[in-house]
Amino acid sequence: MSTAGPSAALIARLRAAGCVFAEDEARLLQSSAADPASLETMVQRRIAGEPLEYVLGWAEFCGLRIAVDAAVFVPRQRTEFLVRQAAELLRAAGDGPGATGGPAGRPPVVLDMCCGSGAIGVALAAIVGDIDLYAADVDPAAVRCARRNVAAAGGRVFQGDLFEPLPAALRGRVEILAANAPYVPTEAIGMMPPEARLHERLVALDGGWDGLDVVRRVAAEAQDWLAPGGHLLVEANERQASPAAEWFARNGLTPRIASSEEFGTTLVIGTFGGPVRGTVSGTAQV
Numbered sequence: 358m359s360t361a362g363p364s365a366a367l368i369a370r371l372r373a374a375g376c377v378f379a380e381d382e383a384r385l386l387q388s389s390a391a392d393p394a395s396l397e398t399m400v401q402r403r404i405a406g407e408p409l410e411y412v413l414g415w416a417e418f419c420g421l422r423i424a425v426d427a428a429v430f431v432p433r434q435r436t437e438f439l440v441r442q443a444a445e446l447l448r449a450a451g452d453g454p455g456a457t458g459g460p461a462g463r464p465p466v467v468l469d470m471c472c473g474s475g476a477i478g479v480a481l482a483a484i485v486g487d488i489d490l491y492a493a494d495v496d497p498a499a500v501r502c503a504r505r506n507v508a509a510a511g512g513r514v515f516q517g518d519l520f521e522p523l524p525a526a527l528r529g530r531v532e533i534l535a536a537n538a539p540y541v542p543t544e545a546i547g548m549m550p551p552e553a554r555l556h557e558r559l560v561a562l563d564g565g566w567d568g569l570d571v572v573r574r575v576a577a578e579a580q581d582w583l584a585p586g587g588h589l590l591v592e593a594n595e596r597q598a599s600p601a602a603e604w605f606a607r608n609g610l611t612p613r614i615a616s617s618e619e620f621g622t623t624l625v626i627g628t629f630g631g632p633v634r635g636t637v638s639g640t641a642q643v
């Protein structure tokens with residue numbers, strides 16, 4: 358539509374509906390709408406409480422536009438920290454300038470487990486360059502969405518429960534296992550903002566009684582899939598980090614916790630056997 362700024366009336370409607378960044382949203386909606394009728398439809402969906410990303414059909418993540426379909430988990434800005442840490446680990450594992458951690462000069466294998474839209478793998482490919490990207494999710498809608506996003510990075514997306522759908526040939530070859538699994542404790546789901554609670558699937562949010570059910574399952578199998586010196590990275594809240602790190606240690610991974618004030622998030626990073634090749638600044642060993 359027109360490149361003129363959004364009207365004051367549109368901004369006021371969004372603000373009245375509780376949109377905190379009404380001006381920005383109005384601009385995005387206007388620039389995405391093909392004509393006034395479709396703008397009105399989009400505005401009504403937004404005012405009815407649909408997440409902006411579903412209305413637009415994309416989310417901004419690590420400076421990229423990631424396609425996001427209805428009900429698929431919207432990638433959060435905080436997850437950029439996980440991407441940056443993974444990129445740093447891959448660089449640290451490289452053999453030479455610009456090289457990344459694949460064996461014998463081959464691109465490193467990256468597995469985006471619980472991939473949702475595939476945002477983590479796509480962003481990592483954009484930052485690091487040449488990676489051998491695999492992704493998996495149990496939700497068919499997420500898999501459809503991720504396939505569109507990872508195609509440009511040459512990645513492959515599998516549907517099924519955690520590692521079950523993956524090719525056996527990947528065992529022992531994964532350099533980065535990024536698993537932003539659901540980690541909200543069941544009883545905290547009701548306190549989530551309505552945009553998440555009402556529009557994203559429970560399977561994308563609910564991590565069981567303490568939020569760590571899926572994380573524990575991923576960590577328990579990780580050493581079968583990681584290459585020596587490879588890393589598992591998961592997001593957690595502050596209270597979950599220590600128990601998750603202890604679980605990592607019980608399952609053959611050397612854990613550490615990395616926190617970021619900038620992104621307001623905490624990661625647990627586990628390194629499997631072999632030499633600990635990637636060390637990350639600003640982290641504490643547990």
Ligand SMILES: C[S@@+](CC[C@H](N)C(=O)[O-])C[C@H]1O[C@@H](n2cnc3c(N)ncnc32)[C@H](O)[C@@H]1O
Nearest residue numbers: 430432471472473494495496518519537539561
């Ligand atoms: C918190 S979302 C994260 C999505 C994406 N990684 C991101 O950061 O935007 C968690 C994802 O895990 C998937 N998931 C939950 N349980 C799973 C399982 N048992 N196997 C595979 N995927 C699962 C959900 O469908 C959802 O897409």
